[in-house]
Amino acid sequence: MTAWVLHVDLDQFIAAVEVLRRPELRGLPVVVGGDGDPAKRGVVATASYEARAFGVHSGLPLRTAVRRCPDCVFLPADRTAYEAVSEEVMTALRSLGAVTEVMGWDEAFVAVDSDDPESFARQIQQRIKIATQLDCTVGIGENRLQAKLATGFGKPAGIYRLTSQSWFDVLGGQPTSALWGIGAKTAGKLAELGIMTVSQLATADVRAVAARFGPTTGPWLVLTARGIASDEVSGEPYLPRSRSREVTFQQDVTDWNQVRAEVLEIAGRVTADVLAEQRPAVRIVVKVRYRPFFTSTHGVPLDQPSSERSAIERAALAALEKFTDRRPVRLLGVRAEFAGNEA
DNA sequence: TCTGGGGTCCTAGGACCC
DNA sequence: TCTGGGGTCCTAGGACCC
Numbered sequence: 001m002t003a004w005v006l007h008v009d010l011d012q013f014i015a016a017v018e019v020l021r022r023p024e025l026r027g028l029p030v031v032v033g034g035d036g037d038p039a040k041r042g043v044v045a046t047a048s049y050e051a052r053a054f055g056v057h058s059g060l061p062l063r064t065a066v067r068r069c070p071d072c073v074f075l076p077a078d079r080t081a082y083e084a085v086s087e088e089v090m091t092a093l094r095s096l097g098a099v100t101e102v103m104g105w106d107e108a109f110v111a112v113d114s115d116d117p118e119s120f121a122r123q124i125q126q127r128i129k130i131a132t133q134l135d136c137t138v139g140i141g142e143n144r145l146q147a148k149l150a151t152g153f154g155k156p157a158g159i160y161r162l163t164s165q166s167w168f169d170v171l172g173g174q175p176t177s178a179l180w181g182i183g184a185k186t187a188g189k190l191a192e193l194g195i196m197t198v199s200q201l202a203t204a205d206v207r208a209v210a211a212r213f214g215p216t217t218g219p220w221l222v223l224t225a226r227g228i229a230s231d232e233v234s235g236e237p238y239l240p241r242s243r244s245r246e247v248t249f250q251q252d253v254t255d256w257n258q259v260r261a262e263v264l265e266i267a268g269r270v271t272a273d274v275l276a277e278q279r280p281a282v283r284i285v286v287k288v289r290y291r292p293f294f295t296s297t298h299g300v301p302l303d304q305p306s307s308e309r310s311a312i313e314r315a316a317l318a319a320l321e322k323f324t325d326r327r328p329v330r331l332l333g334v335r336a337e338f339a340g341n342e343a
Numbered sequence: 344t345c346t347g348g349g350g351t352c353c354t355a356g357g358a359c360c361c
Numbered sequence: 362t363c364t365g366g367g368g369t370c371c372t373a374g375g376a377c378c379c
Contacts, residue, residue: 034347043347045379058379061345077347104350104379183377214354246348285373293346297373333348 004117005231006110007139007147008093008124011156013106014046016134017085018075029072031056031065036076038066041248045077049156085132092131096123099235109144111233121159145229148180167227172199179224186221189213201225241340243273244285246333252291253329260320266334267316271309274336280305281336284315288323289331298322305339312336 010016014032019025029051034042044065047056054069065072086105094100098120099111112120121138128136139150140161147162149171154160162170171178176198177187193212195201201209202225210218223229245266253259263286274281285299300318302311316334 041345041347045347059346061347063344064346067344079348107379181377185376217353241351242349244349248347295374299372301371331347335349 001113001115002117003142003231004112004114004120005141005144005147005233006112006117006121006124007141007144007151008108008110008128009137009139009151009155010089010106010128011135011137012046012048013086013134014077014082015048015051017082018078019048020085020133021081025073029054029056029069030075031062031069031072032075032077033065034062034076036074038062038074041250047072085134088132089128089134089136092127093124096120096127099233101233101235102238109147109233111231118159118161125157125159143227143229143231144233145180145224146227149178162227164227168199168202171227172197172202174198176201176225181224182221186213190221198225239279240277240338242335242337243270243277244333244335245269245273246287246331248289248331249329253332256326259329259332260317262332263316263320263334264313266332267313268309270316270334270336271307271312274307274312277338278307279338280307281312282339283337284312284319285335285337286316286319286323287331287333287335288320288325288329290325291328291330293330295331296323296325299335299337 015030018030018032027050030048031044031051033045034040040062042062044056044058044060044062046058051069051072056065056069056072082105090102090108093108093110101109103109114120117140121140124138125136128134135157137151137154137157138159139147139154140159141147141150142163150160150162175187175196176182176190177184179198189212190201193208195204201222204222206219206222209221212218213221247266253262281302282305283299283301285297287295287297289295298319300315302315
């Protein structure tokens, strides 16, 4: 028996949920995001494969998406619906009895001891399909990193195994940004060091990378390129570190009295989230995004841990007072932070 | 005709203490 | 007298991910 990590990833989850409850959309280019009006500020949350053929992808501004695909069906994001289906998916997954760590609405890691992990992966796909009619892809690896990256090679609806044996054959020549946790910025900095590919990063001088990225991140980058990572899958309940709410205004807010009023409104919603969490907040952070797109944050600790609306509102206003710039505001956010998890 | 919303983790720099 | 060095905590920002 060998210990494997499986990464389960639902295929175009949000679009698939929408098609499920509106079967007439099947086969059409569907774009979900914002409140469904592509003339407004907002970005694409998910695009169906048909919509992707028009160059529409997640993160794309809705206004750009509608220009690229005027015939796409635009739908509002419906968190409640996705959370409900996600719950069904994860329940089906857990019913197989393996340790399962949920990573979001549409992703989970599963720990499996088996000589035939592909067989277990097929069971996962069948169980989820029966429970929800949804397709998923399963990546198989010796650790979380390998499993996570394997999934990308199995889509859609497939199974793919990536191990230390095959790691460099599959990924060695790929750009460093193909790795989980390396984005455009880090790839750019690595390129300045002459490191372009996964193989080059894997064989790079750790000290040189650490000098550029710090004593924790540097060695982590090199290990990641070698396919080395934790194989731990936690079945413990998830404890959030923070809860936040934010709003992008359709028109920038210029009146600072209105800014204060909006912060109070958002703080009220955050309070509800904190109460639902049944753990007191210890710090409140306010985020302001000014026109055109400059973002800044300021926070204040609470005098004592609290879930009281008045305390959270007071702290949010105190944090807001730290902002001296009165330029027009396009986004406001309020975040409540919980105490760290003591072992 | 720009650039959502909800999260996590790491780093750098200043404050503060001995 | 013109200034050390280490450690820790806090804050703001950066980067990444779904």
